[in-house]
Amino acid sequence: MSFGNRLLRSSVGGRTCNYDGTVTDVWKNFEKRFADGGVGGIVSTTFHVNKERLSPPQYPSIATRRHMLHLKQRLPEIQQGGRCRYIVQIGDPGYVTYSSLFSEDQDGLSSSDGRDFAFGYNSRRHAMSPQQIERSITEHAAAASRAREAGADGIEITAGKGYLIHQFLNPAINRRQDDWGGSEDKRFRLLDEVLKAVRAAVGKDFLVGVRLSGADFNASPLLLSFGRWPSPLVSTAMRRGNDVDQMARYAKRMQGVDYLHVVAGYGFPNPHDVAGAFPFQEIRIFFDSVRHLSSKAGWRAALAHFPLPVRALHWFTNLGWNPAFRSLGLANELKKQLPSMMVITNGSYETLESLDKGLEHCDLVSMARALIANPDLISAYLNHDKDVPETKRCTRCNRCVGRTTTSPLGCYDVSRFGGSHSRMLSEIMKWNRPDRVPGEEDEQQPDA
Ligand SMILES: Cc1cc2nc3c(=O)[nH]c(=O)nc-3n(C[C@H](O)[C@H](O)[C@H](O)COP(=O)(O)O)c2cc1C
Numbered sequence: 334m335s336f337g338n339r340l341l342r343s344s345v346g347g348r349t350c351n352y353d354g355t356v357t358d359v360w361k362n363f364e365k366r367f368a369d370g371g372v373g374g375i376v377s378t379t380f381h382v383n384k385e386r387l388s389p390p391q392y393p394s395i396a397t398r399r400h401m402l403h404l405k406q407r408l409p410e411i412q413q414g415g416r417c418r419y420i421v422q423i424g425d426p427g428y429v430t431y432s433s434l435f436s437e438d439q440d441g442l443s444s445s446d447g448r449d450f451a452f453g454y455n456s457r458r459h460a461m462s463p464q465q466i467e468r469s470i471t472e473h474a475a476a477a478s479r480a481r482e483a484g485a486d487g488i489e490i491t492a493g494k495g496y497l498i499h500q501f502l503n504p505a506i507n508r509r510q511d512d513w514g515g516s517e518d519k520r521f522r523l524l525d526e527v528l529k530a531v532r533a534a535v536g537k538d539f540l541v542g543v544r545l546s547g548a549d550f551n552a553s554p555l556l557l558s559f560g561r562w563p564s565p566l567v568s569t570a571m572r573r574g575n576d577v578d579q580m581a582r583y584a585k586r587m588q589g590v591d592y593l594h595v596v597a598g599y600g601f602p603n604p605h606d607v608a609g610a611f612p613f614q615e616i617r618i619f620f621d622s623v624r625h626l627s628s629k630a631g632w633r634a635a636l637a638h639f640p641l642p643v644r645a646l647h648w649f650t651n652l653g654w655n656p657a658f659r660s661l662g663l664a665n666e667l668k669k670q671l672p673s674m675m676v677i678t679n680g681s682y683e684t685l686e687s688l689d690k691g692l693e694h695c696d697l698v699s700m701a702r703a704l705i706a707n708p709d710l711i712s713a714y715l716n717h718d719k720d721v722p723e724t725k726r727c728t729r730c731n732r733c734v735g736r737t738t739t740s741p742l743g744c745y746d747v748s749r750f751g752g753s754h755s756r757m758l759s760e761i762m763k764w765n766r767p768d769r770v771p772g773e774e775d776e777q778q779p780d781a
Contacts, residue, residue, distance in 0.1 A: 334486060334540055336373035336418055339692055340711050343594075343679050343699035344422050344489075344544070346378030346392055347742035349765070354387060354394025358767040361407040363742060364419075366764065367704055368411050371711035374418035375411065376544075376594060376677075376699060379491050382423050382476035383469070388433035388440060389738040395423060396472065401479040408484045421480035422544065424491025425469060427500050428458035429600060431619070431738045436626045444500045444507035444514060444523075448629075450560020452495060452600045456629040458506075466513060466523060469497065474530035477541070487540025487591070490527060494544065495600035498524050502583065503599060505551045505571040508563060521583055532589035542592040542677070545584065547663025549574025549599045554611075554653025557603060574599060577663050581670040592675035594699065595667055597660035602734045604654040607702070608681045609728075611654040613637075613647040615735025615745070622739050656681070656729050665694045683710075683727060684720050702727045702734075705764075706744050725749065741765040 342364075349360035367375055377393070384396035394400050404421075412419050429452040430440040441455030442465065448457055461469070477488045492498040500506045501523040507514040513522055524543075531541060551565035551574035552558045558565045565571045575583075584593055598605030617637040624634035639646060660680035668676040678695040682688055683703035691698040704710055706727035713721060732745035743761030750756040 334418065336697065337416055338371070338373035338711070338715065339697045340371075340373055340688065340714075341677065341697055341699040342367040342372045342375040342704055343701040344376045344378050345701050345705065345742065347737045348389070348391035348740070349742065350391050350393045352387065352390055354381060354392065354396070355400055355403040356393050356407055358407070359765050360393065361410055362766050362768070363764055364411045366708045368413055368417035370704065370708040371715055372417060372704070373697075374420060374486070376420045376489055376542075377422050379422050379424040379426070379494075379496065380476065380480070381425065382472040383425050383439075384472075385437070385439055386425065386430065388437070389431045390434060395421065395476045395479050395483075398479065401483045404480075404485075405483040412484070412486070418486040420487040420489050420540065420542065421483070421485040422489040422491055423473060423476045423480065424544075425472070425497040426453075426495075427497035428453045428455060429495045429500075430454065432623045433626060443497070444503075444520075445509050447506065447508070448560070448562040450629060450633065451557040454623045454626040454630045456627045458500075460509060463512070470523070470526045470530050473527045474534040477531040478534040481535050481539055487542060488531070488535065489542040489544050489594055490524075490531065491544050492524050493546035493596045494606070495603075498527065499546060499599065503549050503551070503574050505549075505561075505563065505565050505574055506599075517579070517582070521586060524583070525586065525588070528587055528589055537589075540591050541589060542594055542675075543584075543587060543590050544594045544596060545580060545667075546575070546599065547580055547595045547597050547660060547667060548577045548605075550597070550603070550605050551599055553598070554604055556650060556652055557600065577666045578670075580663075581667055584667060584671055584674065590674070592677060592696070593667060593671075594677040594679065595660060595664040595695075596679055597663055602731065605660060606680060607729075607731050607734050609654065609656045609731045611647075611651045612731040612735030613650045614643065615732050615739075616650075618739050619735060661691060664691075668695050681729070685714060685718070688714070702729065702731075705733055705742070706749065 380393045380395040428441050428443040441458050442461050443458035445460045480488045552572040620634040620637045623630045664678035676695045677697045678691045679699040682698050682700045730746045743764045
């Protein structure tokens with residue numbers, strides 16, 4: 334399989350689907366906007382593999398045949414006859430599940446027992462039984478096979494972002510002492526078995542990638558790791574988590590993998606992945622929206638309303654966050670250690686100079702926020718070889734990140750719209766349009 338160019342849209346998830354996880358016209362039009370903008374391919378958000386997991390609400394699922402059929406119906410409009418490749422990312426968030434309609438025990442499932450004040454809504458995470466682990470392997474394989482049947486060009490297994498497989502790989506989260514934890518080999522076992530089952534399900538001639546964190550940085554930023562137990566501060570190994578050499582060792586053992594999509598850090602959001610600001614006000618909205626789900630979520634929301642000026646809270650929660658460009662080094666190192674593996678580098682790419690740097694060592698570059706800010710960025714680069722003016726670039730305020738589970742997807746930095754909320758809203762609505770119905774084209778569009 335080939336790509337029209339080496340620039341991809343990275344995974345972007347949000348409330349674009351039906352409550353049962355079937356994709357909608359809004360989902361299709363959101364994705365299509367990037368395809369129209371000239372990207373060579375799109376990696377989807379994580380489609381849930383587990384049919385009980387309906388959360389966050391309105392995120393996509395591929396846990397049943399019905400989900401597959403809805404996807405199959407809409408994919409061709411995004412792929413545009415092969416011009417834009419579409420890779421379906423599949424996974425299970427385990428205990429980092431962000432929200433839910435009701436509190437569900439299974440949203441706290443993980444590699445082992447523990448606590449995490451920042452990620453997930455459940456007060457505690459719980460060790461999965463061997464049967465639950467086996468079931469998850471089967472679910473990943475079935476989901477991969479459905480993605481192929483739906484007409485996707487490939488699948489990507491989420492082994493990063495603090496999702497379930499990452500929870501097994503990460504030595505600070507996986508404290509098991511059975512066949513699934515306790516040593517480097519055993520922590521790798523879930524990913525290994527998922528990969529084997531997925532390859533067996535999709536066959537040899539189908540693209541299979543892995544979204545892998547280049548390094549865990551367990552204790553960074555301190556604030557996010559502070560409320561995690563067992564604490565990453567108790568030993569150096571736990572503080573660091575897997576480093577890039579450990580991840581390279583895992584990558585060398587992966588069987589049947591065509592590419593790595595490299596991300597950085599543990600959990601979403603974290604500053605190694607989405608470099609920039611911690612979007613305090615948006616995260617507070619998110620905390621408020623899930624405060625009813627557990628005592629932890631209630632406390633977290635209450636703390637976010639601590640009686641201090643918002644500026645002070647913003648400053649405090651931004652400790653350890655900055656706009657530095659961190660993940661390139663990790664992707665380069667993985668490429669160096671695995672020269673025959675296709676490596677997609679990701680994180681803060683936007684300018685031509687940064688893209689050149691990324692493409693110098695890695696095979697493809699993927700972008701998320703830069704394209705939400707300017708969906709036509711790639712066409713502009715390919716046709717005019719010119720950077721977008723600084724005033725139009727993504728400011729890495731990460732408000733889009735903070736709002737993913739509470740609001741329609743789009744850019745929420747009003748400064749990029751000359752301070753006009755109505756212009757910002759109109760752009761957000763462009764991202765969230767259903768298909769037009771007859772007669773609609775006669776009406777004046779709000780942004781016309
Ligand atoms: C609004 C938003 C939603 C995201 N959703 C996902 C997701 O569902 N799965 C995933 O692996 N990454 C997700 N990401 C992370 C991006 O794929 C990417 O790793 C990150 O934004 C860094 O790349 P960038 O600097 O080009 O934005 C999301 C990012 C944003 C901004």
